[in-house]
Amino acid sequence: MTATRERPTAPAPVQPRLGAVGTLRFAWRQLTSMRTALFLLLLLAVAAVPGSVLPQRGVNAGQVTTYLQQHPTSGPWVDRLGGFDVYSSVWFSAIYLLLFVSLVGCVLPRCRQHWGALRARPPRAPARLDRLPAHVAAEVDGDPERTLAAAQAALRRRGFRVDVRDGSISAERGQLRESGNLLFHLSLVVLLVAVAAGHLLGWRGDVIVPVGSSFSNAVPSYDSLDAGPWVDSERLPPFSLDVDSMTVRFEEQQTGSQLGAPREFRARVTSRDGPEAAPRTTSVSVNHPLELDGAKVFLLGNGYAPVITVRDGTGRVVYSQATPFVPQDGSYTSLGAVKAPGAEPEQLGLVGWFLPTAVIDDKGPHSVFPDLKNPALTLTAFAGDLNLSSSAAQSVFTLDTSKMRQLRTSNGDLVRLLIAPGETKELPDGKGSVTFERVERFAGLSIRHDPARGWALGAAVAAMLGLALSLFVPRRRVFVRVRAVQPRAAGDGPRTLVEVGGLSRGEDAGLEDEVARVLAAAGGPTAGRTSEERG
Amino acid sequence: MSVDETLAGYANLLLYGAMAAYTAAFLAFVLDLAGGTARAERQRTLAERRAVPVGAAAVPPGSGAAGDVSPGDVRSGDGTPPPRERRQAAAIGVSLTVLALLLHLAAVAARGWSVHRPPWGNMYEFATAGAAVVTLVFLAALRWRDLRYLGTFVVGPVLLTLGLAVVVLYTRASQLVPSLKSVWLAIHVSVAFVSSALFTLAFSVTVLYLVQARRERRRALGEPVRPAFTDALPAARELDRASYQLHAVAFPLWTFTLVAGAIWAENAWGRYWGWDPKEVWTFVIWVVYAGYLHARATRGWQGRKAAGLALVGYGCVLFNFLVVNIFFVGMHSYAGVG
Ligand code: HEM
Numbered sequence: 001m002t003a004t005r006e007r008p009t010a011p012a013p014v015q016p017r018l019g020a021v022g023t024l025r026f027a028w029r030q031l032t033s034m035r036t037a038l039f040l041l042l043l044l045a046v047a048a049v050p051g052s053v054l055p056q057r058g059v060n061a062g063q064v065t066t067y068l069q070q071h072p073t074s075g076p077w078v079d080r081l082g083g084f085d086v087y088s089s090v091w092f093s094a095i096y097l098l099l100f101v102s103l104v105g106c107v108l109p110r111c112r113q114h115w116g117a118l119r120a121r122p123p124r125a126p127a128r129l130d131r132l133p134a135h136v137a138a139e140v141d142g143d144p145e146r147t148l149a150a151a152q153a154a155l156r157r158r159g160f161r162v163d164v165r166d167g168s169i170s171a172e173r174g175q176l177r178e179s180g181n182l183l184f185h186l187s188l189v190v191l192l193v194a195v196a197a198g199h200l201l202g203w204r205g206d207v208i209v210p211v212g213s214s215f216s217n218a219v220p221s222y223d224s225l226d227a228g229p230w231v232d233s234e235r236l237p238p239f240s241l242d243v244d245s246m247t248v249r250f251e252e253q254q255t256g257s258q259l260g261a262p263r264e265f266r267a268r269v270t271s272r273d274g275p276e277a278a279p280r281t282t283s284v285s286v287n288h289p290l291e292l293d294g295a296k297v298f299l300l301g302n303g304y305a306p307v308i309t310v311r312d313g314t315g316r317v318v319y320s321q322a323t324p325f326v327p328q329d330g331s332y333t334s335l336g337a338v339k340a341p342g343a344e345p346e347q348l349g350l351v352g353w354f355l356p357t358a359v360i361d362d363k364g365p366h367s368v369f370p371d372l373k374n375p376a377l378t379l380t381a382f383a384g385d386l387n388l389s390s391s392a393a394q395s396v397f398t399l400d401t402s403k404m405r406q407l408r409t410s411n412g413d414l415v416r417l418l419i420a421p422g423e424t425k426e427l428p429d430g431k432g433s434v435t436f437e438r439v440e441r442f443a444g445l446s447i448r449h450d451p452a453r454g455w456a457l458g459a460a461v462a463a464m465l466g467l468a469l470s471l472f473v474p475r476r477r478v479f480v481r482v483r484a485v486q487p488r489a490a491g492d493g494p495r496t497l498v499e500v501g502g503l504s505r506g507e508d509a510g511l512e513d514e515v516a517r518v519l520a521a522a523g524g525p526t527a528g529r530t531s532e533e534r535g
Numbered sequence: 536m537s538v539d540e541t542l543a544g545y546a547n548l549l550l551y552g553a554m555a556a557y558t559a560a561f562l563a564f565v566l567d568l569a570g571g572t573a574r575a576e577r578q579r580t581l582a583e584r585r586a587v588p589v590g591a592a593a594v595p596p597g598s599g600a601a602g603d604v605s606p607g608d609v610r611s612g613d614g615t616p617p618p619r620e621r622r623q624a625a626a627i628g629v630s631l632t633v634l635a636l637l638l639h640l641a642a643v644a645a646r647g648w649s650v651h652r653p654p655w656g657n658m659y660e661f662a663t664a665g666a667a668v669v670t671l672v673f674l675a676a677l678r679w680r681d682l683r684y685l686g687t688f689v690v691g692p693v694l695l696t697l698g699l700a701v702v703v704l705y706t707r708a709s710q711l712v713p714s715l716k717s718v719w720l721a722i723h724v725s726v727a728f729v730s731s732a733l734f735t736l737a738f739s740v741t742v743l744y745l746v747q748a749r750r751e752r753r754r755a756l757g758e759p760v761r762p763a764f765t766d767a768l769p770a771a772r773e774l775d776r777a778s779y780q781l782h783a784v785a786f787p788l789w790t791f792t793l794v795a796g797a798i799w800a801e802n803a804w805g806r807y808w809g810w811d812p813k814e815v816w817t818f819v820i821w822v823v824y825a826g827y828l829h830a831r832a833t834r835g836w837q838g839r840k841a842a843g844l845a846l847v848g849y850g851c852v853l854f855n856f857l858v859v860n861i862f863f864v865g866m867h868s869y870a871g872v873g
Binding site: 038044051052287298457461464468 | 776779780783786787790791794797798799801802803804805806807808809810811812815816818819822823825826829830832833834835836844859
C-alpha cells in the first residue's frame with residue numbers, strides 16, 4: 001500500500017536477451033499492466049464513436065442503403081472498413097477482446113493475492129509511525145498493557161482485524177474494498193459472456209399482424225427472423241396469438257411538433273402456448289411485453305391495414321384481405337401493395353398510398369394527421385406478370401413491375417384510383433374492380449428470445465455492488481505502539497505514551513478521524529479536542 | 536387526461552422568477568470571489584504572522600501539506616479549514632440560491648402536475664429539471680464541505696442552461712409518447728440527473744484544480760504570479776481530492792443509469808442493448824470516466840493527465856445532451872425541439 005495505487009508488480013527482469021518465452025512473458029506483462037488497460041479503455045471509447053455517426057446495419061439497414069447511394073465513392077470504403085457494422089467489426093472486437101484478456105490476466109493474479117491477504121496476519125507495525133500519512137501521539141494515564149487493550153477493543157468494535165505483536169497493534173480493515181473491485185471486474189467478464197451467449201442462442205423476429213388475424217411461431221410466419229448461429233429455427237416454441245383489437249391515441253390538442261405525437265398504443269391479444277393449450281386473453285403495449293414460453297412479445301409498431309377486395313375481368317373475387325401499409329412519416333402516410341396472382345386473363349398488381357387523413361395538394365397525396373379523420377387510398381394499377389415465381393424474395397409492400405405494364409384510361413392518362421372506405425372503383429379495359437371495404441389497424445410485433453438475459457442482469461447488478469464496495473469502503477491500516485513513561489510526579493499512577501499511525505489505500509478523508517478515535521479510546525484526548533489541539 | 540394550460544403557464548412564470556433569483560445569486564458569488572483576492576492577501580499576512588508556532592507543532596510529518604500550501608490555503612496540516620471567515624456576499628449568494636431553487640422546484644412540480652407525469656419527457660423539461668438537481672446537489676454538498684467558492688461556477692451554468700432551455704428548447708406542455716411511459720424511465724432519468732449534476736460539479740472543481748495547480752507550479756518555479764480570484768480557493772491538492780470524491784460518487788450513479796436504461800430498453804424494445812446513438816454515448820461517457828478512475832491509479836497518469844480525462848468525460852456528457860439528442864436520430868429521439 002503506497003501512495004500511488006499501482007498494483008505491485010514484480011520488478012522487470014534485467015536481461016540482455018529475452019528469448020521466446022521471455023518475450024512472451026514480457027508481452028503478457030505489458031498487456032496486463034494498468035497502463036495498457038487504460039490505453040485500451042480509451043481506445044474502446046474512441047472506437048465506439050463512429051457507430052453513432054454512421055448508420056448501422058444492425059440498427060437501421062435502410063439508412064445504410066441510402067448512405068451508400070448518396071456516397072458512391074466513399075461509401076464502399078466505409079463499408080469495407082466495417083463502418084456500417086462497427087460493433088461487430090474486426091477492429092472493435094479486437095479492442096474489447098484484448099481489453100478483456102488484459103482484464104482476466106490482471107484480475108486472476110489479484111484474486112490469488114487477495115485470497116492470501118484475507119487469511120494472512122496484518123503486517124507488522126513500521127518502525128516509525130510518524131512517517132505514516134496520519135499520526136497522533138499523546139501521554140495518557142494507565143499502564144501500557146491496559147492502554148493497548150483499550151485500543152485493541154476499540155479497533156475490534158470498528159471492524160478491524162487486529163493482531164498484537166511485541167507490544168504493538170497492527171490492525172486492518174476494508175478488505176472488502178479489494179473484494180469489491182475484483183467482483184466488479186469479474187462481473188464485467190460474466191456480462192460479456194452473457195451478451196455473447198444471447199447472440200448465439202437467441203432469436204428475434206418481426207411480424208405485422210392485422211387486427212382479426214393470427215400468428216403462429218414458426219419461421220414462415222415471420223416477415224423477418226434473425227436467429228443466432230446455435231438456434232435450431234425449425235424448433236421454435238409452438239405458441240400462437242390472435243390480435244383481437246388495437247387502441248391507438250394521438251395528441252390532438254397541441255400545435256407544432258407535438259401535434260399528432262403518439263400517446264397510447266395497446267393491442268388486445270389471445271394467446272396459446274401450444275396448439276392444444278388453453279387460450280389466454282391479455283394485452284400488449286409499449287413497455288409492457290407479453291411473456292410466452294420463454295419468448296417476449298413486444299408491440300413496437302402499428303399502422304393501418306385497409307381491407308381491399310379485387311375482382312378480375314370475369315367478376316370473380318381474386319383478392320380480399322386486410323393489407324398492411326407501412327407508415328412512412330409521423331402522419332402515417334403509408335406505403336403498400338396488393339398482388340392478385342389469380343386474376344384472369346392477366347395477373348393484377350396495385351401499389352400506392354394509404355392516407356389516414358388525406359390531403360391532396362401540390363405536394364401530391366399525403367396525410368396530415370395519424371388518426372382516421374379522412375381515410376383514403378390512392379393506387380396505381382399494373383397488369384402482366386407479378387414475377388412471383390422468380391427465386392428472388394419480394395417485399396410485400398412493393399411490386400416488381402419489370403414484367404408488368406401500367407394501366408391507362410381510354411384517353412391515355414395513367415390510372416390513379418382515389419378510393420374512400422366503402423367505395424368501389426372500376427379498372428379500365430374491363431380488367432376488373434377494386435373495393436376499399438374498411439380500415440383495420442395492424443400490430444407490428446417483435447418477438448424475442450434471449451436465454452442469457454438473466455445472466456446479463458445478474459452480472460450488471462453484481463458489478464454495481466462491487467463498484468460501490470470498491471469506491472466507498474475505506475481500506476485502512478492502523479498501528480498502535482505504547483511505551484511506559486515517567487509519571488509526572490512521584491505518587492501519581494503509571495503513564496503511557498501512545499502513538500497511533502494510519503494509512504489508507506486511495507483517497508480517504510476519514511483517516512484522521514479514525515486515528516484520533518483510537519487515541520481517544522486509549523485514554524488520549526477525545527476526537528473533538530484533538531482536532532482542536534491540532535488545528 | 537388533458538393538459539392543464541393555466542398551471543403550465545404558472546410553471547413558466549415561476550421559472551422566470553427562479554432565473555431572476557439565480558442572476559442575483561450569481562452576482563453575489565462573483566462579488567465574493569472578487570473580494571476573495573483581497574481576503575487571501577489579508578490571510579497571507581495573518582498566516583505569516585502565525586505560521587511558525589502553529590504549523591510546526593501540528594502538521595503531521597509526511598502529510599505533504601507543508602510543501603504545497605498556497606496563500607489561500609491557510610489550513611492546518613490535517614486539512615481542516617481555518618474558521619470560516621464571515622463572507623457576507625457568499626452568504627447572500629447562498630440564500631438567494633436557496634430562494635431560486637425553491638421557485639425552480641415549484642416550476643418543475645407545476646409543469647409535472649400540468650401534464651400528469653414526471654416532468655422530463657422532452658429536452659426542455661429535461662434541462663430545467665436537470666438544472667434544479669445541479670443546484671440541489673450543490674446546496675447539499677455545502678453541508679458536507681465549504682464549497683461556496685464554487686457558487687459562481689455552479690449558478691452560472693445553471694442560469695445558462697435555463698436560458699438555453701427557455702429560448703431554444705422550449706416545448707409546450709404535453710403528454711408523452713408511449714415508450715416513455717415507464718417506471719424505469721423515471722428511475723433511469725432521475726439517476727441520470729443526479730449523476731450528471733455531480734459530474735457538473737466535479738467538472739467545475741477539476742477546472743479550478745487545473746488552474747490552481749498551474750499557479751502553484753509557477754509559484755514553485757519562482758515565476759511571477761499575479762493575484763487572481765483563485766487565491767481565494769483551496770490548494771490544488773485539496774481541489775484534486777474533492778474532484779475525485781465527486782467523480783467517485785457520480786460514476787456508480789452513471790453505471791446505474793446505464794443499467795436502468797438497459798432494463799428499460801429491454802422492456803420497451805425487447806433488447807437491452809442496441810447501439811442506438813444515445814446508448815453509444817452513454818457507454819462512451821461511462822468508459823471515459825472508468826478511464827479517469829483507472830488513470831488515478833496508474834503511475835504517470837495521476838494529477839493533470841487524469842484531470843484532462845475528466846474534462847474529456849464531461850465534454851462527452853455535454854455532447855450527449857446537446858448534440859446527440861437533437862441531431863442524431865435513434866429510438867431515443869424525443870427531443871421535441873423543432
Ligand atoms: C472492461 C474494462 C475495465 C473497466 C470498465 C474497468 C473499470 C474500473 C473502474 C471503474 C475502476 C474504479 C474502481 C476503483 O477505483 O476501485 C477500476 C479500478 C481498477 N482496475 Fe479496472 N477496469 C477495466 C479493466 C481493467 C484491467 C484490464 C485491469 C488490469 C490491468 C484493471 C485493473 C484495475 C485496478 C488495479 C483497479 C484499482 C484501482 C484502485 O486501486 O483504485 N482494470 N477499474
